[in-house]
Amino acid sequence: MFKRIAAMIIMGSTAASLSGCLVAESTYLKKVEEADTLTSGLGELQKKHDQLIADNTALKQAHEKLKVEAAGLSKDKQELEQVLKAKSDTLSHNISELRQKVTALEAENNALKAEIINLQKVKEEKVKEVSGTYEQLLQNMKNEIAQGQVTISELKGKLTVNMEAAILFDSGKADVKPDGLSILQKMVDTLKSVKDKAIRIEGHTDNVQISGPLTHSFPTNWELSAARAINVTRYLQKQGLDPAMLSAAAFGEFKPVAENDTKEGRAKNRRIEITLVAKD
Template sequence: MKKLLLFLFAVFVLAGCVSTKTYEETLQASEARQQSIDELSTELASQKLEKSALSTELEEVKAAKANEAADLNRRITALEASLEEMEHAGITKNEEITSLQASLANRNKEVEYLTREVERLKIKSGEISSQKEKELSNVKTAYENLVSELKTEIEQGDIRITQALDRLSVNLVEKILFDSGKAEIKPEGLKVISRVGDILKKVEDRQIRVEGHTDNVRIGP
Protein backbone atom coordinates (compact mmCIF):
# COMPACT_ATOMS: atom_id res chain seq x y z
CA MET A 1 0.00 0.00 0.00
CA LYS A 2 2.79 2.37 0.86
CA LYS A 3 4.48 1.50 -2.37
CA LEU A 4 1.30 2.33 -4.23
CA LEU A 5 0.99 5.64 -2.50
CA LEU A 6 4.60 6.44 -3.19
CA PHE A 7 4.09 5.58 -6.82
CA LEU A 8 1.03 7.77 -7.09
CA PHE A 9 2.80 10.58 -5.31
CA ALA A 10 5.72 10.26 -7.67
CA VAL A 11 3.38 10.28 -10.65
CA PHE A 12 1.57 13.33 -9.26
CA VAL A 13 4.80 15.18 -8.66
CA LEU A 14 6.04 14.36 -12.12
CA ALA A 15 2.72 15.41 -13.59
CA GLY A 16 2.87 18.65 -11.62
CA CYS A 17 6.34 19.37 -12.88
CA VAL A 18 5.28 18.76 -16.45
CA SER A 19 2.17 20.95 -16.05
CA THR A 20 4.15 23.76 -14.48
CA LYS A 21 6.68 23.67 -17.26
CA THR A 22 3.98 23.62 -19.93
CA TYR A 23 2.16 26.49 -18.25
CA GLU A 24 5.26 28.62 -18.16
CA GLU A 25 5.97 27.88 -21.78
CA THR A 26 2.38 28.65 -22.68
CA LEU A 27 2.50 31.85 -20.65
CA GLN A 28 5.68 32.93 -22.34
CA ALA A 29 4.23 32.13 -25.74
CA SER A 30 1.09 34.04 -24.84
CA GLU A 31 3.09 37.03 -23.68
CA ALA A 32 5.14 36.88 -26.87
CA ARG A 33 1.96 36.75 -28.94
CA GLN A 34 0.48 39.65 -26.95
CA GLN A 35 3.64 41.66 -27.48
CA SER A 36 3.50 40.82 -31.17
CA ILE A 37 -0.18 41.79 -31.22
CA ASP A 38 0.62 45.07 -29.45
CA GLU A 39 3.41 45.79 -31.90
CA LEU A 40 1.13 44.95 -34.81
CA SER A 41 -1.61 47.12 -33.31
CA THR A 42 0.83 50.00 -32.92
CA GLU A 43 2.10 49.50 -36.47
CA LEU A 44 -1.49 49.27 -37.73
CA ALA A 45 -2.43 52.48 -35.94
CA SER A 46 0.65 54.16 -37.40
CA GLN A 47 -0.24 52.90 -40.87
CA LYS A 48 -3.81 54.14 -40.41
CA LEU A 49 -2.49 57.58 -39.47
CA GLU A 50 -0.11 57.51 -42.41
CA LYS A 51 -2.94 56.37 -44.68
CA SER A 52 -5.14 59.20 -43.39
CA ALA A 53 -2.35 61.71 -43.95
CA LEU A 54 -1.75 60.31 -47.42
CA SER A 55 -5.47 60.47 -48.18
CA THR A 56 -5.58 64.11 -47.06
CA GLU A 57 -2.48 64.91 -49.10
CA LEU A 58 -3.98 63.07 -52.08
CA GLU A 59 -7.17 65.13 -51.84
CA GLU A 60 -5.13 68.32 -51.63
CA VAL A 61 -3.09 67.24 -54.66
CA LYS A 62 -6.30 66.38 -56.53
CA ALA A 63 -7.78 69.79 -55.67
CA ALA A 64 -4.56 71.57 -56.70
CA LYS A 65 -4.40 69.62 -59.96
CA ALA A 66 -8.07 70.38 -60.61
CA ASN A 67 -7.39 74.09 -60.07
CA GLU A 68 -4.33 73.90 -62.32
CA ALA A 69 -6.38 72.11 -64.98
CA ALA A 70 -9.15 74.73 -64.73
CA ASP A 71 -6.60 77.55 -64.92
CA LEU A 72 -4.90 75.86 -67.87
CA ASN A 73 -8.25 75.50 -69.64
CA ARG A 74 -8.98 79.20 -69.04
CA ARG A 75 -5.57 80.12 -70.42
CA ILE A 76 -6.10 77.88 -73.45
CA THR A 77 -9.50 79.49 -74.07
CA ALA A 78 -7.99 82.97 -73.72
CA LEU A 79 -5.12 82.06 -76.06
CA GLU A 80 -7.53 80.65 -78.63
CA ALA A 81 -9.62 83.84 -78.45
CA SER A 82 -6.47 85.96 -78.70
CA LEU A 83 -5.26 83.91 -81.66
CA GLU A 84 -8.61 84.35 -83.38
CA GLU A 85 -8.46 88.10 -82.78
CA MET A 86 -4.90 88.21 -84.09
CA GLU A 87 -5.91 86.27 -87.19
CA HIS A 88 -8.84 88.64 -87.74
CA ALA A 89 -6.59 91.62 -87.07
CA GLY A 90 -4.04 90.14 -89.47
CA ILE A 91 -6.69 89.94 -92.19
CA THR A 92 -7.74 93.51 -91.44
CA LYS A 93 -4.11 94.67 -91.49
CA ASN A 94 -3.56 92.93 -94.82
CA GLU A 95 -6.60 94.72 -96.22
CA GLU A 96 -5.29 98.03 -94.85
CA ILE A 97 -1.85 97.34 -96.33
CA THR A 98 -3.41 96.54 -99.71
CA SER A 99 -5.47 99.73 -99.54
CA LEU A 100 -2.42 101.78 -98.55
CA GLN A 101 -0.37 100.24 -101.36
CA ALA A 102 -3.09 101.16 -103.86
CA SER A 103 -3.27 104.67 -102.40
CA LEU A 104 0.52 104.95 -102.57
CA ALA A 105 0.48 103.85 -106.21
CA ASN A 106 -2.12 106.53 -106.97
CA ARG A 107 -0.06 109.12 -105.11
CA ASN A 108 3.02 108.11 -107.08
CA LYS A 109 1.07 108.58 -110.30
CA GLU A 110 -0.07 112.00 -109.06
CA VAL A 111 3.51 112.90 -108.15
CA GLU A 112 4.71 111.82 -111.60
CA TYR A 113 1.96 113.87 -113.23
CA LEU A 114 2.71 116.90 -111.05
CA THR A 115 6.43 116.54 -111.76
CA ARG A 116 5.75 116.55 -115.50
CA GLU A 117 3.37 119.48 -115.04
CA VAL A 118 5.99 121.42 -113.06
CA GLU A 119 8.55 120.79 -115.80
CA ARG A 120 6.02 121.91 -118.41
CA LEU A 121 5.22 125.04 -116.41
CA LYS A 122 8.92 125.75 -115.98
CA ILE A 123 9.37 125.57 -119.74
CA LYS A 124 6.22 127.66 -120.24
CA SER A 125 7.42 130.13 -117.63
CA GLY A 126 10.76 130.35 -119.38
CA GLU A 127 9.00 130.96 -122.67
CA ILE A 128 6.75 133.59 -121.08
CA SER A 129 9.74 135.21 -119.41
CA SER A 130 11.55 135.31 -122.73
CA GLN A 131 8.45 136.73 -124.38
CA LYS A 132 8.05 139.32 -121.61
CA GLU A 133 11.70 140.26 -121.86
CA LYS A 134 11.28 140.63 -125.61
CA GLU A 135 8.14 142.74 -125.15
CA LEU A 136 9.82 144.91 -122.53
CA SER A 137 12.80 145.29 -124.82
CA ASN A 138 10.49 146.31 -127.68
CA VAL A 139 8.62 148.77 -125.46
CA LYS A 140 11.89 150.18 -124.17
CA THR A 141 13.19 150.53 -127.73
CA ALA A 142 9.95 152.20 -128.81
CA TYR A 143 10.14 154.52 -125.80
CA GLU A 144 13.72 155.45 -126.58
CA ASN A 145 12.88 155.98 -130.26
CA LEU A 146 9.87 158.13 -129.41
CA VAL A 147 11.88 160.21 -126.96
CA SER A 148 14.62 160.62 -129.56
CA GLU A 149 12.29 161.44 -132.49
CA LEU A 150 9.97 163.72 -130.51
CA LYS A 151 12.59 165.38 -128.35
CA THR A 152 11.57 168.89 -129.47
CA GLU A 153 7.85 168.35 -128.86
CA ILE A 154 8.59 166.75 -125.49
CA GLU A 155 10.76 169.67 -124.43
CA GLN A 156 8.01 172.08 -125.54
CA GLY A 157 5.46 170.16 -123.46
CA ASP A 158 3.34 169.19 -126.44
CA ILE A 159 3.90 165.46 -125.87
CA ARG A 160 4.32 163.39 -122.71
CA ILE A 161 5.74 159.86 -122.97
CA THR A 162 5.71 157.47 -119.99
CA GLN A 163 6.66 153.80 -119.58
CA ALA A 164 5.24 151.50 -116.85
CA LEU A 165 6.67 148.00 -117.19
CA ASP A 166 5.34 146.72 -120.54
CA ARG A 167 2.95 149.64 -121.10
CA LEU A 168 3.83 152.75 -123.03
CA SER A 169 1.68 155.88 -122.98
CA VAL A 170 1.98 158.75 -125.45
CA ASN A 171 -0.10 161.79 -124.54
CA LEU A 172 -0.46 164.66 -127.01
CA VAL A 173 -1.85 167.88 -125.57
CA GLU A 174 -4.92 169.21 -127.31
CA LYS A 175 -3.28 172.41 -128.54
CA ILE A 176 -1.00 170.50 -130.92
CA LEU A 177 -3.92 168.54 -132.33
CA PHE A 178 -6.89 170.90 -132.32
CA ASP A 179 -7.61 174.57 -132.31
CA SER A 180 -9.95 175.63 -129.54
CA GLY A 181 -13.55 174.91 -130.47
CA LYS A 182 -12.49 172.85 -133.48
CA ALA A 183 -12.67 169.08 -134.18
CA GLU A 184 -10.30 168.96 -137.17
CA ILE A 185 -6.74 167.82 -136.48
CA LYS A 186 -4.21 170.49 -137.36
CA PRO A 187 -1.52 169.75 -139.99
CA GLU A 188 1.28 169.86 -137.41
CA GLY A 189 -0.76 167.46 -135.27
CA LEU A 190 -1.06 165.06 -138.19
CA LYS A 191 2.71 165.18 -138.65
CA VAL A 192 3.29 164.31 -134.99
CA ILE A 193 0.74 161.47 -135.14
CA SER A 194 2.39 160.15 -138.31
CA ARG A 195 5.82 160.20 -136.70
CA VAL A 196 4.47 158.41 -133.60
CA GLY A 197 2.73 155.85 -135.84
CA ASP A 198 5.91 155.13 -137.79
CA ILE A 199 7.73 154.35 -134.56
CA LEU A 200 4.91 152.26 -133.03
CA LYS A 201 4.56 150.18 -136.21
CA LYS A 202 7.90 148.61 -135.32
CA VAL A 203 6.52 147.29 -132.02
CA GLU A 204 5.28 143.70 -132.60
CA ASP A 205 2.51 141.76 -130.83
CA ARG A 206 1.14 144.78 -128.99
CA GLN A 207 -2.29 146.33 -128.80
CA ILE A 208 -2.26 150.07 -129.47
CA ARG A 209 -5.17 152.23 -128.38
CA VAL A 210 -5.53 155.74 -129.80
CA GLU A 211 -7.69 158.32 -128.02
CA GLY A 212 -8.26 161.97 -128.85
CA HIS A 213 -10.10 164.76 -127.06
CA THR A 214 -10.81 168.38 -127.92
CA ASP A 215 -11.27 171.10 -125.34
CA ASN A 216 -14.59 171.89 -123.70
CA VAL A 217 -15.32 174.87 -125.96
CA ARG A 218 -18.41 174.36 -128.09
CA ILE A 219 -17.58 173.54 -131.69
CA GLY A 220 -18.75 176.42 -133.88
CA PRO A 221 -20.63 176.35 -137.24
Protein backbone atom coordinates (compact mmCIF):
# COMPACT_ATOMS: atom_id res chain seq x y z
CA MET A 1 0.00 0.00 0.00
CA PHE A 2 2.77 2.29 0.94
CA LYS A 3 4.59 1.40 -2.25
CA ARG A 4 1.47 2.16 -4.30
CA ILE A 5 1.18 5.51 -2.64
CA ALA A 6 4.88 6.28 -3.22
CA ALA A 7 4.59 5.30 -6.85
CA MET A 8 1.69 7.53 -7.25
CA ILE A 9 3.59 10.39 -5.65
CA ILE A 10 6.54 9.78 -7.97
CA MET A 11 4.29 9.67 -11.00
CA GLY A 12 2.60 12.91 -9.94
CA SER A 13 5.92 14.62 -9.44
CA THR A 14 7.16 13.43 -12.82
CA ALA A 15 4.02 14.65 -14.51
CA ALA A 16 4.31 18.00 -12.83
CA SER A 17 7.96 18.25 -13.88
CA LEU A 18 7.16 17.39 -17.49
CA SER A 19 4.32 19.91 -17.57
CA GLY A 20 6.67 22.71 -16.37
CA CYS A 21 9.24 21.83 -19.05
CA LEU A 22 6.66 22.09 -21.81
CA VAL A 23 5.60 25.60 -20.65
CA ALA A 24 9.21 26.85 -20.59
CA GLU A 25 9.89 25.50 -24.09
CA SER A 26 6.84 27.24 -25.54
CA THR A 27 7.90 30.59 -24.05
CA TYR A 28 11.41 30.15 -25.40
CA LEU A 29 10.22 29.43 -28.88
CA LYS A 30 8.02 32.46 -28.75
CA LYS A 31 10.92 34.62 -27.64
CA VAL A 32 13.12 33.19 -30.38
CA GLU A 33 10.44 34.02 -32.93
CA GLU A 34 10.15 37.55 -31.58
CA ALA A 35 13.95 37.91 -31.66
CA ASP A 36 14.03 36.79 -35.29
CA THR A 37 11.29 39.25 -36.15
CA LEU A 38 13.16 42.04 -34.40
CA THR A 39 16.40 41.02 -36.11
CA SER A 40 14.70 41.11 -39.48
CA GLY A 41 13.11 44.50 -38.70
CA LEU A 42 16.46 45.78 -37.46
CA GLY A 43 18.07 44.79 -40.76
CA GLU A 44 15.42 46.61 -42.73
CA LEU A 45 15.75 49.65 -40.49
CA GLN A 46 19.53 49.51 -40.95
CA LYS A 47 19.10 49.43 -44.73
CA LYS A 48 16.64 52.30 -44.52
CA HIS A 49 19.06 54.17 -42.25
CA ASP A 50 21.90 53.62 -44.71
CA GLN A 51 19.68 54.78 -47.62
CA LEU A 52 18.64 57.86 -45.66
CA ILE A 53 22.29 58.66 -44.94
CA ALA A 54 23.08 58.31 -48.66
CA ASP A 55 20.07 60.48 -49.55
CA ASN A 56 21.09 63.02 -46.94
CA THR A 57 24.61 63.14 -48.34
CA ALA A 58 23.25 63.60 -51.86
CA LEU A 59 20.89 66.31 -50.64
CA LYS A 60 23.74 68.10 -48.88
CA GLN A 61 25.81 67.95 -52.05
CA ALA A 62 22.86 69.23 -54.08
CA HIS A 63 22.30 71.93 -51.49
CA GLU A 64 25.94 73.05 -51.69
CA LYS A 65 25.78 72.99 -55.48
CA LEU A 66 22.61 75.07 -55.40
CA LYS A 67 24.25 77.51 -52.99
CA VAL A 68 27.19 77.89 -55.38
CA GLU A 69 24.83 78.32 -58.35
CA ALA A 70 22.71 80.75 -56.35
CA ALA A 71 25.82 82.76 -55.53
CA GLY A 72 26.73 82.76 -59.23
CA LEU A 73 23.21 83.78 -60.16
CA SER A 74 23.30 86.53 -57.60
CA LYS A 75 26.53 87.83 -59.14
CA ASP A 76 25.08 87.50 -62.63
CA LYS A 77 21.97 89.31 -61.42
CA GLN A 78 24.06 92.17 -60.08
CA GLU A 79 26.02 92.38 -63.33
CA LEU A 80 22.80 92.21 -65.31
CA GLU A 81 21.27 94.93 -63.17
CA GLN A 82 24.35 97.08 -63.78
CA VAL A 83 24.14 96.45 -67.53
CA LEU A 84 20.42 97.18 -67.55
CA LYS A 85 20.96 100.34 -65.52
CA ALA A 86 23.65 101.49 -67.95
CA LYS A 87 21.37 100.73 -70.89
CA SER A 88 18.49 102.44 -69.16
CA ASP A 89 20.63 105.53 -68.55
CA THR A 90 21.75 105.49 -72.20
CA LEU A 91 18.18 105.06 -73.41
CA SER A 92 16.98 107.85 -71.14
CA HIS A 93 19.70 110.10 -72.53
CA ASN A 94 18.87 109.09 -76.10
CA ILE A 95 15.16 109.62 -75.49
CA SER A 96 15.89 113.06 -74.06
CA GLU A 97 17.98 113.96 -77.10
CA LEU A 98 15.32 112.60 -79.47
CA ARG A 99 12.63 114.59 -77.72
CA GLN A 100 14.72 117.73 -78.14
CA LYS A 101 15.26 116.89 -81.82
CA VAL A 102 11.56 116.15 -82.27
CA THR A 103 10.69 119.48 -80.66
CA ALA A 104 13.20 121.25 -82.91
CA LEU A 105 11.88 119.45 -86.01
CA GLU A 106 8.29 120.24 -85.09
CA ALA A 107 9.23 123.90 -84.74
CA GLU A 108 11.08 123.77 -88.06
CA ASN A 109 8.16 121.99 -89.74
CA ASN A 110 5.72 124.55 -88.39
CA ALA A 111 7.95 127.32 -89.71
CA LEU A 112 8.17 125.57 -93.10
CA LYS A 113 4.41 125.09 -93.20
CA ALA A 114 3.93 128.77 -92.45
CA GLU A 115 6.46 129.65 -95.15
CA ILE A 116 4.76 127.31 -97.63
CA ILE A 117 1.41 128.91 -96.87
CA ASN A 118 2.97 132.34 -97.31
CA LEU A 119 4.67 131.31 -100.57
CA GLN A 120 1.42 129.82 -101.79
CA LYS A 121 -0.33 133.10 -101.10
CA VAL A 122 2.45 135.00 -102.88
CA LYS A 123 2.22 132.59 -105.80
CA GLU A 124 -1.54 133.00 -105.97
CA GLU A 125 -1.16 136.76 -105.88
CA LYS A 126 1.43 136.61 -108.67
CA VAL A 127 -0.80 134.35 -110.73
CA LYS A 128 -3.66 136.79 -110.20
CA GLU A 129 -1.38 139.66 -111.16
CA VAL A 130 -0.22 137.90 -114.34
CA SER A 131 -3.79 136.91 -115.13
CA GLY A 132 -4.88 140.50 -114.53
CA THR A 133 -2.13 141.74 -116.86
CA TYR A 134 -3.18 139.16 -119.43
CA GLU A 135 -6.80 140.27 -119.28
CA GLN A 136 -5.86 143.96 -119.60
CA LEU A 137 -3.62 143.32 -122.60
CA LEU A 138 -6.33 141.25 -124.26
CA GLN A 139 -8.77 144.11 -123.77
CA ASN A 140 -6.34 146.83 -124.92
CA MET A 141 -5.23 144.97 -128.04
CA LYS A 142 -8.42 143.23 -129.05
CA ASN A 143 -8.44 144.84 -132.51
CA GLU A 144 -4.89 143.69 -133.35
CA ILE A 145 -5.68 140.27 -131.91
CA ALA A 146 -8.82 140.05 -134.02
CA GLN A 147 -6.79 140.86 -137.14
CA GLY A 148 -4.26 138.12 -136.30
CA GLN A 149 -1.40 140.59 -135.93
CA VAL A 150 -0.97 140.03 -132.20
CA THR A 151 -1.26 136.92 -130.05
CA ILE A 152 -1.07 136.87 -126.28
CA SER A 153 -0.35 133.67 -124.37
CA GLU A 154 -0.04 132.80 -120.70
CA LEU A 155 1.56 129.55 -119.52
CA LYS A 156 2.66 128.72 -115.97
CA GLY A 157 2.91 132.34 -114.95
CA LYS A 158 4.80 133.34 -118.12
CA LEU A 159 3.02 135.90 -120.29
CA THR A 160 4.10 136.56 -123.87
CA VAL A 161 2.88 139.18 -126.36
CA ASN A 162 3.77 138.16 -129.91
CA MET A 163 3.56 140.95 -132.52
CA GLU A 164 4.23 140.54 -136.21
CA ALA A 165 7.05 142.80 -137.33
CA ALA A 166 4.90 144.29 -140.10
CA ILE A 167 2.70 146.21 -137.64
CA LEU A 168 5.76 147.80 -135.99
CA PHE A 169 8.35 148.20 -138.78
CA ASP A 170 8.57 148.88 -142.47
CA SER A 171 10.33 146.19 -144.47
CA GLY A 172 14.09 146.22 -143.85
CA LYS A 173 13.75 148.97 -141.22
CA ALA A 174 14.50 148.90 -137.48
CA ASP A 175 12.81 152.17 -136.46
CA VAL A 176 9.30 151.72 -135.07
CA LYS A 177 6.82 153.38 -137.43
CA PRO A 178 4.07 155.72 -136.06
CA ASP A 179 1.34 153.09 -136.26
CA GLY A 180 3.63 150.72 -134.42
CA LEU A 181 4.21 153.29 -131.67
CA SER A 182 0.46 153.56 -131.21
CA ILE A 183 0.22 149.82 -130.78
CA LEU A 184 3.06 149.78 -128.24
CA GLN A 185 1.40 152.65 -126.39
CA LYS A 186 -1.61 150.42 -125.73
CA MET A 187 0.61 148.23 -123.58
CA VAL A 188 2.49 150.91 -121.66
CA ASP A 189 0.08 151.46 -118.75
CA THR A 190 -0.41 147.74 -118.26
CA LEU A 191 3.33 147.01 -118.33
CA LYS A 192 3.98 149.84 -115.87
CA SER A 193 1.77 148.05 -113.34
CA VAL A 194 4.01 144.96 -113.44
CA LYS A 195 6.23 145.09 -110.33
CA ASP A 196 7.60 141.61 -109.73
CA LYS A 197 8.49 140.55 -113.26
CA ALA A 198 11.23 141.49 -115.68
CA ILE A 199 10.21 142.53 -119.21
CA ARG A 200 12.24 141.02 -122.03
CA ILE A 201 11.91 142.24 -125.61
CA GLU A 202 13.00 139.67 -128.20
CA GLY A 203 13.71 140.34 -131.89
CA HIS A 204 13.17 137.57 -134.46
CA THR A 205 13.46 137.37 -138.27
CA ASP A 206 12.80 134.90 -141.06
CA ASN A 207 15.69 133.11 -142.79
CA VAL A 208 15.89 135.44 -145.78
CA GLN A 209 19.38 136.93 -145.72
CA ILE A 210 20.03 140.67 -145.78
CA SER A 211 21.14 141.85 -149.23
CA GLY A 212 21.85 145.01 -151.17
CA PRO A 213 22.41 148.38 -149.49
CA LEU A 214 20.79 147.15 -146.25
CA THR A 215 23.91 145.13 -145.49
CA HIS A 216 25.69 148.38 -144.63
CA SER A 217 23.33 148.82 -141.66
CA PHE A 218 22.50 145.18 -140.97
CA PRO A 219 25.14 142.71 -142.20
CA THR A 220 22.99 139.78 -141.00
CA ASN A 221 19.60 139.06 -139.46
CA TRP A 222 21.29 139.19 -136.06
CA GLU A 223 21.84 142.93 -136.36
CA LEU A 224 18.34 143.57 -137.70
CA SER A 225 16.61 141.60 -134.92
CA ALA A 226 18.84 143.24 -132.31
CA ALA A 227 18.18 146.78 -133.59
CA ARG A 228 14.41 146.23 -133.62
CA ALA A 229 14.39 144.77 -130.09
CA ILE A 230 16.52 147.64 -128.78
CA ASN A 231 14.34 150.31 -130.38
CA VAL A 232 11.18 148.84 -128.82
CA THR A 233 12.95 148.67 -125.48
CA ARG A 234 14.08 152.29 -125.72
CA TYR A 235 10.55 153.41 -126.53
CA LEU A 236 9.14 151.63 -123.48
CA GLN A 237 11.82 153.24 -121.33
CA LYS A 238 10.89 156.68 -122.68
CA GLN A 239 7.28 155.99 -121.71
CA GLY A 240 8.29 155.61 -118.09
CA LEU A 241 9.01 151.89 -117.64
CA ASP A 242 11.85 151.17 -115.24
CA PRO A 243 14.93 150.39 -117.39
CA ALA A 244 16.17 148.01 -114.70
CA MET A 245 13.19 145.80 -115.55
CA LEU A 246 13.83 145.92 -119.30
CA SER A 247 16.15 143.81 -121.46
CA ALA A 248 16.58 143.26 -125.20
CA ALA A 249 17.55 140.00 -126.91
CA ALA A 250 18.22 139.12 -130.54
CA PHE A 251 17.58 135.66 -132.03
CA GLY A 252 17.78 136.38 -135.74
CA GLU A 253 16.26 133.53 -137.76
CA PHE A 254 17.28 130.86 -135.26
CA LYS A 255 14.08 130.58 -133.21
CA PRO A 256 11.27 130.23 -135.79
CA VAL A 257 7.65 129.54 -134.87
CA ALA A 258 6.65 128.49 -138.41
CA GLU A 259 8.15 127.09 -141.59
CA ASN A 260 10.08 129.57 -143.72
CA ASP A 261 9.07 127.99 -147.04
CA THR A 262 5.82 129.96 -147.26
CA LYS A 263 5.05 133.68 -147.23
CA GLU A 264 2.71 133.24 -144.27
CA GLY A 265 5.29 131.27 -142.31
CA ARG A 266 8.02 133.86 -142.90
CA ALA A 267 5.61 136.61 -141.78
CA LYS A 268 5.03 134.79 -138.49
CA ASN A 269 8.75 134.36 -137.92
CA ARG A 270 9.39 138.11 -138.39
CA ARG A 271 8.20 139.24 -134.98
CA ILE A 272 8.77 141.04 -131.70
CA GLU A 273 7.98 139.13 -128.51
CA ILE A 274 7.49 140.96 -125.22
CA THR A 275 7.74 138.42 -122.40
CA LEU A 276 7.20 138.80 -118.68
CA VAL A 277 9.80 136.61 -116.95
CA ALA A 278 10.99 136.04 -113.40
CA LYS A 279 13.50 138.56 -112.12
CA ASP A 280 17.11 137.39 -111.85
